[in-house]
């Protein structure tokens with residue numbers, strides 16, 4: 802997914818009389834102010850009023866949740882100097898960037914309570930790691946012998 806984020810003109814740029822040369826035309830287009838026939842399409846274009854939270858939700862959250870399910874992913878910012886890469890990725894206390902938002906998200910996923918659906922006494926189980934890999938401590942495991950057996954176990958877990 803390739804997105805574009807416009808930042809607002811800074812007070813210094815406004816004082817200098819700088820003008821906006823490219824603008825967000827709808828959700829997917831970047832258009833030239835001086836020659837409107839020049840336009841480029843992207844998966845998503847964020848205008849200057851967009852919050853970093855919104856950029857995260859649209860452009861990064863699915864990469865983070867995918868990573869938690871084992872799908873490799875990368876989020877990176879690319880742009881000229883002062884275009885807003887640090888503001889977007891790192892942010893500040895009052896407007897945290899994609900990196901702190903992702904870290905928080907990962908921990909909120911990890912801190913979900915795990916209850917064993919096959920054994921009602923298995924509540925709030927812990928995720929552990931050993932040389933064999935990651936496992937849930939104390940979880941009930943069943944060997945399935947047929948598709949019907951697997952489906953009946955899934956059904957019993959849904960009760």
Ligand SMILES: Nc1ncnc2c1ncn2[C@@H]1O[C@H](COP(=O)(O)OP(=O)(O)OP(=O)(O)O)[C@@H](O)[C@H]1O
Pocket residue numbers: 807808809811849880881882883884885886887888889
């Ligand atoms: N969306 C935004 N809203 C308000 N201010 C912004 C926004 N994006 C960037 N800024 C401000 O614009 C200035 C430049 O942004 P930033 O430092 O993030 O750019 P950069 O791409 O990381 O630059 P460099 O490549 O030089 O490190 C900063 O003062 C930043 O706070």
